[in-house]
Amino acid sequence: MKTILFLLLFNITLLQAQKTFQLNEGQKSPKGDLEQVSWITGHWRGEAFGGISEEIWSPPLGDSMMFVFRLINEGKVSFYEIGHIRQLDTTLIMQLKHFHGNLKGWESKDKTIDFKLIKLEKHKAYFEGITFERVNENEINVYVLVEDSGNSEEVLFNYKRF
Structure with missing residues (x-):
């Protein structure tokens, strides 16, 4: 009975951690609409993947909120992302493209990485594989499901307003 209870509690903890x-x-x-995620707007900086990560988000305009991201390792840009959250009929979608530090693209010319909206809460926005969480006015968490060679890991980007 103790083993079953432990496994049950362990599984509940794992589910809550995701x-x-x-x-x-x-x-x-x-x-969903862009006003519901407008709290993401701002210039954010944190640490991830052994370096400095930075995101700059524009306020909603023209049915989108655009962003740029860069990761700096050892004083050099490792990669960039450019993308947006855009209004798509009555819902939202997040789309992005990756670029090496020299601006050569990772994805083919017409390909984007798309994250469909799953759910919106007052201070959380859930897209497929990425979640934005407002901690307070000057701090956000971005959880990203990173897949590599068949393995997946959830990575936390903790950002402070810059």
Whole structure:
């Protein structure tokens, strides 16, 4: 009985620790609009992957919120991302492209990495594989599901307003 209780508690703890999610097959994104995620707007800086990570988000305009990201390691840009959260009919989608430090693209010319909206809460925005969480006015957490060689790991980017 103690073993079953331990396993049950262990599984509940694992479930609570997960911050990123995926839509179920056939499940559609809920309604959402850019004003519901406008709290992401700002210039944010933190540490990740052994370096300095930085994101700059614009306020909503033209049915989108654009952003740029860069990771600095040993004083040099490791890579960039450029993207947006955009209004897509009655829902939102986040899309991005990656670039090496020399601006050569990772994805093919017409390919984007897309993250469909899963759920919106007052201070949280859940997209497939990425979650934004407002800690307070000057701090946000971004949880990203990173996949590499068939393995996946949830990575926390803790940002402070810069």
